[in-house]
Amino acid sequence: MSRMHINLFIQSRGHHEAAWRHPKSSRLPLTDIRYTAELAQKAEAGLFDSIFLADVLGLWNDVESTPFNWLEPITALAAVAMATSRIGLIATCSTTYTEPYNLARQFASLDHISKGRVGWNIVTTWSPQAGANFGNIGQVGHADRYERAEEFMTVVKGLWDSWADDAVLDDRAGGRYADRTKVRTIDHKGPHNPVLGPLNMPRSPQGRPVFVQAGSSDTGKSFAARHAEAVFTAHLEKATAKAFYADLKGLIEAEGRNPRQVLILPGFSPIIGSTEVEAERYAEELNELSDPEVGRHRLSQRFGGYDFSKLALDQPLSVADFPDPSKNEASRSRTEAVVALVARERPTLRQLLAKLAGARGHFTVAGSPEKIADLMQDWFEDGAADGFNLMPPVLPHQLDLFISEVVPLLQKRGLFREVYQGETLRSHFALSRPEVRFG
Structure with a gap:
């Protein structure tokens, strides 16, 4: 029997935009490594596959009312690697604003430090703040970002394969540290990232x-089908998650890859209470702490700066109130999901912003531990997910409840591990180790 995979997505003091104000959220500064390390240790005790740290390459304009800045993830995971022993460690890094040689060195170093527990969340950065911080005026267009990403993947794969597995001899008596015939240049001559190589570590x-990859636009899915081994995706209901799952698995197979070697992990943000009433009350508390104008500003950013200021908070929305997502150069897949929700449910702007406040367009639900376990089992067994990208609305409180109340239910049903079987992230995800493409 296959078992579901669970990744903990650590962000701010929780994924609800008002989590930082909730009395049960952590009081540690987001720049205190103890905060991240302690959450990782909790997830490891709960036998999660991995933790994930996102990244933002600029300061968001709503910093006055929203803590959206934290430690740089690669640096943070180096410290977390020393505070944990089994859990996988996934960090975001951009192909748009990073040099491939540096990225390859950093992630290879992390994999050595952690003894094989590292994952890379590949992003093609869309935020307008980032471009101005890296010498570009405005945003890099959607198509151009993915064109750069394809070349980037060619380069970093070549660098990670520039040493054969047995290149290091460490022969003290014979005086040979490495077999130079098993270390090669890659001599890549592309338009964006010409790189000679080899990497300067085994x-x-x-x-x-x-x-790991998270783009769900048509271009993003094609990229995932060629490269991804795990996919984080956002859905507001099971029906769209099932359709995405079937579509992407088909694209993976069409690329000649084994669909079982690519995990699909939808974002999932449960509010857990001992009863339905208690969970709903918790959700209401969070929404009462939210500022709808912060939500309006974030919605504008998602749609490339579109002005939503003239929309009344309590008037039902229509698709005509939104720009065409297919022309959006920012976060295309997320804007498509928002417009589809508006077409389906006709919420007011206040209702839409409350829904997005919970987890930025990921699936949210409030309920008892049994309800949460039932829902996860249904999605997993009905072809909507290989597991979940868990996004607790308040950290650490809701994570603690999930581990103590939901995980045992999943284990009792045979849906989740009771012990780690391996020591690497690939072993947790049941992924094969790639053969070196050398020579």
Whole structure:
């Protein structure tokens, strides 16, 4: 029997935009490594596959009312690696504003430090703040970002394969540290990232980090079908998650890859209470702490700066109130999901912003531990997910409840591990180690 995979997505003091104000959220500064390390240790005790740290390459304009800044993820995970022993460690890094040689070195180093527990969340950065911080005026267009990403993947894969597994001899008596015939240049001459190589460190325990990806536009899905080994995706209901799951698995197979070697993990943000009433009360508390104008501003950012200021908070929305997502150069897949929700449910702007406040367009639900376990089992067994990207609305409180109340139910049903079977992220995800493409 296959078992579901669970990743903990650590962000701010929880994924609800008002989590930082809730009395049960952590009081540690987001720049205190103890905060991240302690959450990782909790997730490891709960036998999660991995933790994930996102990244933002600029300061959001709503910093006055929203804490959306934290430690740089690669640096943070190096520290977390020393505070944990089994759990996988996934960090975001951009192909748009990073040099491939540096990224390859950093992730290879992390994989060595953690003894094979690292994953790379591959993003093609869309935020307008980022471009101005890296010498560009405005945003890099959607198509151009993915064109750059394809070349980037060619380069980093080549660098991670530039050392054969047995290149290091460490022969003290014979005086040979490495077999130079098993270390090669890659001599890549592309338009964006010409790189000679080789990488200046041996191949890492997993061969290369696990490739994680989160774009769900048509271009993003094609990219995932070629490269991803795990996919984080956002859905507001099971029906769209099932359709995405079937579509992407088909695209993976069409690329000649094994669909079982690519996990699909929808974002899931449950509010857990001992009863339905208690969970709903918790949700109301969070929404009462939210500022709808912060939500309006974030919605504008998602739609590339579109002005929503003239929309009344309590008037039902229509698709005509939104720009065409297919022309959006920012977060295309998320805007498509928002417009589809508006077409389906006709919420007011206040209702839409409350829904997005919970987890930015990921699936949210409030309920008892049994309800949460039932829902996860249904999605997992009905072809909507290989597991979940868990996004607790308040940290650490809702994570603690999930581990103590929901995990045992999943284990009792045979849906989740009771012990780690391996020591690497690839072993947790049941992924094969890539053969070195050398020579």
